[in-house]
Amino acid sequence: MVCESWKAKVDTYVDGEVPEEEIASLDSHVRNCSSCSADALSCVQLKRAIQVAGKRFTPSVEFRKRMHRRMAPKPRRSFRLGWILAAAAAVVLVAGSLTSTYLGNRSGTDQIFSEIADLHVATLASSSPVDVISTDRHTVKPWFQGRIAFAFNLPELQNSEFSLLGGRMTYLEQTPGAHLIYDVRKHHISVFMFQERSLPARLSDSALQQGKLSFNMETWSQGGLRYFVIGDASVADIDRLAKLFKTAS
């Protein structure tokens, strides 16, 4: 074998990725060629050094615990209870066939509401919740230009209790959208906007109160956009912010 041909394959060889039929000839060559065996040795040493240096970071105990709590399985039901649930599920299935369309829409809607709640919580828990930090709507709104495929208006907040904290890009079911965060009496409220036609489920305008989502939420469609206003602030606050947006749009 010519050395040049070997040299082109040395990385693949030490990575154990050469085709099986070539291994024997490469093995034989490297044993008999001091230059190529030095190349192989050099590659192996680099691999080993990267491997050792690369195992560098370990999660903190707090983070591990937090994730463990989040991932921990729900308490198991007993075997007997499982059968009862299975029987109940069968009944639900029969009943469900009569109202499948309704339930299908409902389930899609619930999933979207649940994802909106997740996005709100995950963002607030993040160390950098907003990408554009400004209380000025004339700074925040232009930031979204070129990042999302639609335009929107932000309400004037003078003489209101709300203040704008900033905004970020977000995704709901692979659909890009705008996420704005407002503050009212130390409560954070998220406002999400997406193109209505891009969302997988048809949603109706509604207001959901605590108990179902642990947050208050209001959603409506206006000018081809679907709005969601969500937070742990009171229903009245959520509604007030929603009205400001409805007036601005």
Add this chain to the structure above:
Amino acid sequence: MDVSGANLQLDSFEELATPLFDQLYNFAHWLTQNRDEAEDLVQETYVKALKGFSSFQLGTNFRAWIYRILRNTFLTSRKGRKVTMTVPLDLDEEEESPEPAIERDTPETLLLARSSHELMQKALDELPVHFREILLLCEVEEMSYQEISETLSVPIGTVMSRLSRARQTLRNQLRPQVHQEAGQRIDRGTNHGL
């Protein structure tokens, strides 16, 4: 999905995802270069993976699947977008042709092998993220070319050429530091002799 189905799915997810926690965190920290951001990234990856687990086909490569989610999540983050904006524009063009064979300086490499982890960690830190990630997937995660190809969503040919260039860039970054260290050793030896 019924209750038992949901539990089965959660069990399967836990079984596959839990052992990867430390590795995913290490990879996330290398990408973000920040502890808080790495934690956010891992957390978001697990949330997304669990939500999308129904679309994952059991028996296919879970590791490549979840690493792909982590990487895509990183690339859509603020830091990820900033990093991708700094990737050389001719990256894809370069990937069309494989890297030519490299000449290796054996004595230098032997010295390199003895040099400290800090030297290597610093060099990895300074690598462009597309080189850093592929080296970590190959050497630390010990992924096959096929797995790397699935994780990065690029053809195997691209994996090979990018790996080759990543190694060459790393060597180039290490070379001056290795020479400096060699010089210091010689100085120390001389002083010791005096």
